Amino acid sequence: MQKPSNPTSRPSPKKENFLVHLAIWHGKDIPSSFRLYKSELLPESARILGYARSKLDHDGFIGRVTEHISKEEDKKPWMGSGIESGTTKSYFYMALPPSAFFSVAKGCRQHLQPSDTESCNELLNNLKPLFSENDTYRIDHYLGKEMVKNIMPYRFSNTLFTPLWNSTHIDSVQITLKEPFGTEGRGGYFDEYGIIRDVMQNHLLQTMSLVAMERPIGRDAEAIRDEKVKVLRCVKPIKLEDTLIGQYVGNGDKPGYLDDETVPKGSLCATFAAMVLWIDNERWDGALDKAKVEVPGSLYAGVSRNETVMRIQPNEVIYTKFNNKSPGLTEHTMVTELDLTYKQRYENLQIPDAYESLILDVMRSDHSNFVRNDELDAAWRIFTPVLHQMEKDRIKPHPYKYGTRGPEKESEFVKKYGVEQLTGGYTWPKQDVDQH
Structure with missing residues (x-):
């Protein structure tokens, strides 16, 4: 077992006053801010204001933000404190639909990704x-x-991959996201965007850009984002x-997408793409254009090609399938894996x-893991034509x-x-193999 480096060893934000405005998304932002506080990575002067459309009194607010906190002493920091004068920095994070964006941006300078070019x-x-x-x-x-x-x-700290990371040696890259639930009451929101706008144009494309980009000249934010923009501009619309799109229907006691009361009747919204x-x-x-072959010049007919899998969630893992002699008195080959399962x-x-x-990156003024304006424009250039065509032709x-x-x-x-x-x-010998 290897002990990972302590995340609290990262430099904390500068010792200055912070006023953080968060929309009440108690499932993500509030717990994340609390963990930073517990790890002593928030300045002592930091204050967090939460607000939302829901009408809550003080006790209701405290109940909402502490419902995932089990220890009573851990609830005390949320009970309220004054906001000192002289606050030097304010950060606004609000989860809003694009229709409400600009009016709010005028008041608190919040930004959210739009829906086409x-x-x-x-x-x-x-x-x-x-x-x-x-x-x-x-x-x-x-x-x-x-x-x-x-x-x-x-990619860039293992010289083994440098000469191999190209179309000569990599047949294809597949990036997959699977979720074990439907819209289930949030279809009204989802129907405005669909699966392509909701996760593909942003989450999956960001992952692809890191896999496909050239080596940055440095590890600073602009060097990294420069290379991401360059590779996105090389992607054809x-x-x-x-493109293949789908929409789920009922299965046993599980309702279909159109069974959701918040979804417009006859909606052509894609829940799969x-x-x-x-x-x-x-x-x-x-x-993807080259003819498929077995291992070139291999002495062993019918062996499988190598495959590397990086599972983002759940249960983080990297494993590579490779061919190996079967143990014992045989010359047959078998597929096995080089396995880095994080929990093990x-x-x-x-x-x-x-x-x-x-959130910590924002307070450290580190832009490396945030989307630059020209990167956003390059991403929408890839998806907008096909999105407009599907909507115009009402593709079912x-x-x-x-x-x-x-x-x-x-x-x-x-x-x-x-x-x-x-x-x-071949099946990777882990119980959750189908989750990557």
């Missing part, structure tokens, strides 16, 4: 008179996740032919929540049952790019 440009232009790019932290919480933050060290992105640069040109490898592992990490999503992996047509869709979905054969 046109609205993106409008909001960016409206923000310029309000505050500078250096004062803006556009949160994509995936950039605060431990395994996403590990992509750069994995997605075509409808490279598979999309192929083509990167037109020297490193990745031709990936590191003693007393405590991985900070993504928001915990990002393929049905699939609640709880299944997606439409039946998915296997046929990915196969035309040379990717096969295996339902048998």
Whole structure:
């Protein structure tokens, strides 16, 4: 067992007054702020103000923000304190729909990602008179996740991968997000955006940019974000032919998407999407386009190709499948794995929540894990044409049952790019193998 470095050894914010304005998202922001406080990473003078649309008195507010705190002594810091004069910095974090964004931005300088290229440009232009790019932290919480933050060290601190990280040696990169629940009452909000805007244009694209970008000239924020923008500008706008969308229907006692009372009748909103992105640069040109082969020049027929998996959540892990001689009196090969399962490898592992990490980054004025304005524009350029086409032509999503992996047509869709979905054969010997 290896003992990980203590996260509290990171430099704390400067010793100055902080006033942090948080929308009441008690599932993420409040617990993250509390863990920073318990780790002594918040300045003693820091004060947090919470507010939301819900009408709460003082006791109701305290009950809301402390409902996940079990120890009575840990509830005392939330009981209220005055805000001293002379506060030198204020941070505003508010979770708002784009329709409410600009009016709130005028008052407290909050920013939220828009819904296509046109609205993106409008909001960016409206923000310029309000505050500078250096004062803006556009949160994509995936950039605060431990395994996403590990992509750069994995790629650029291991010289083994440097000559191999290209389309000559990598057949394809698959980034998958699966959730074990439906909209279940929040369909009214989700229906305005759909799965592509909700997670693909932001979370998954941010992950892809870190996997695909060139080596930055340094580890400072602008060097990293420069390379992310460069690779995004090399991604061709997605075509409808490279897109498959679906919408879940009822399965047993689980209702379908259209059964949600908050969803408009006959909605064509996609709750599933598979999309192929083509990167037109020297490193990745031709990936997925080349003929499939077994291991070139291999002495062993029929061996599997190598595969590296980085699971972001749950149960963080990196493992690589490789071919090995079967033990015993045989010359047959078998597939096994090089395995780094975090919980098994590191003693007393405590991985900070993504928001915990990002809130601390804001107070340290570190922009490395936040989205720059030109990066946002480059991302929407990739997705906007196909989103507009689907809405204009009213493309109907393929049905699939609640709880299944997606439409039946998915296997046929990915196969035309040379990717096969295996339902048998090798299984990684962990109970939660299907969660990555």
